[in-house]
Amino acid sequence: MLSEGGSFMKGVVLGGLFCLVLSLLGSFSPGTESRTEDHHHHHVKAPSDDELQRLSDTRVQELSNQVRVSCIIMVQPKILVYWATAVDTWSKHCDKAVFYTSESSKALDAVDLNEKDDWARLRKALKHAYENAGDLRWFFVAQPTTFAIIENLKYLVLTKDPSEPFYLGNAMKSGELEYVLYDSGIVLSYEALKRLVHVFQDEDKCPERGRALWKLSEDKQLAVCLKYTGVYAENGEDAHGKGLFNSKSVDSLITDSMRDNPTNVVEGCCSNMAVTFNGMSPNQMQVMMYGVYRLRPYGHDFHDSLMFHPPEGSDND
Template sequence: MLSEGSSFMKGVFLGGLFCLVLSLLSSFSPSTESGPEDLHHHHHVMAPSKDELTRFSDSRMQELINQVRVSCIIMVQPKLIVYWATAVDTWSKHCDKAVFYTSEPSKALEAVDLNEKDDWARLRKALRHAYETAGDLRWFFIAKATTFAIIENLKYLVLAKDPSQPFYLGSAMKSGELEYVTYDSGIVLSYEALKRLVNVFQDEDKCPERGRALWKLSEDKQLAVCLKYTGVFAENGEDAHGKGLFNSNSVETLIKDSMKDNPNNVVEGCCSDMAVTFNGMSPSQMQVMMFGVYRLRPYGHDHLDSLVFLPPEGSDND
């Protein structure tokens, strides 16, 4: 009799707990307050084709080239100092502004010390700092030190896009009802998207600094939740043929996968010619990648691209 009563009370307790969890989960999905300014809501951002570029006059093309400047927000930690040093020595030189944000002081390399151990709180601080010090920069690229980026291809992707519109793009994924851009493959924000994000940081109900009590979302998902409250949605960056430009895997992994899935056309099945990012490479592989992207050229082949994105003045770049 006693055991039956005990089982009954245990069932009541577990049932109540289950209802509480369901209630909390149902209240988690943010509803967006949309208005006329939030009509920018699609899920594929494509780079212009060569035919589209021919429609621009030379003066308009030069104007666009001068306007597309990228601020790189690179999140680092002293325990990954080899990756950090590699990012300093390779692709970050091609950013118009590159700022490294660290979790704790480091005497070896220069960075903004945010003095914050929590990943999401640290990213928030970095984004606020980047916004407050943006100057005339209107595109923002968020990356980990383990990511390799080709900034010129990013500029090509957003060339004709208006940064006063709320763009949030990269490799878009879905988790339940939440669409988000994966952190490993890099995240791009326009000035308008970053402005809305910084504003919603002030609302702890919509965008809590320390996350939720019952579970902890990754930084990229938490970022998507906060942006969604402002009417900004994740969009997939693609080339003119619909191929994704932001890769969470290395070139080696992508080629191996293509050899297995597309043995008759490995190159075409691998990745876009205009890829913006790769991830999962060792520091030495990043150095090799830098050589392949910026130095290796077949003699006798002219590069007749209609765009020329010059590296930042005074930059010690490849």
């Protein structure tokens, strides 16, 4: 009877432990996602017109000259057409644009990381960007399928101090983890990148190959590592609270707005200061370049309070 009772108690204990493990796995499941707009924290807004008007002309000019962006663009030869399109379109507006590839390609210039694993490759790219940052203090991580308006990114971080740890973009939530969606582009300040590169050296906190029961995506791995350094995901928004980093194309966002906001499609669609869009074909990205940078109503003055000059010697639009 004693042995039967002992077996019963062992079963109870093991069953309880099994249920506990299942409960923990459920709470950390990467499949349960929600937008962080449900949580009233971790929001970073672009300056309003009123805020800019309170700054002196000299200060505005200083800020506009100081905000310079290094673009870290992750590419692969198998998506060569997107790679070529990014080279020919929005990346020209980065103060520095470096393409990082999984393997060398004779067609286009890039830093060959000779790494097949997506997370390990991203780590190497971020470390390389940090070590070669020079005087650049803002870093934009993107895939070639993303279309970015770099001037709007500069406006978002205009009054932010890059010596503070900023980790911005389209913030999402998976279980207890808040992270920035890779498809929409990721913004890191110099301080955030410095902390990240430092924690890369700690395999217990930030393993290069990952040790989870399931393989985490690169953006979630990034958030986990940054969390150990006290850096948390923040949602980039305009002065009215609209998200600036989009994981969909303009066409998809307008279609969604026509369904959800039929009486006010434009207002319900996107921010006027949107930074990124995703999910467009290379041809659509070329059309975006035309609409964003080339098409202008003759004689119309937008009265912008400041101007971001293109990188010296660039052939951008």
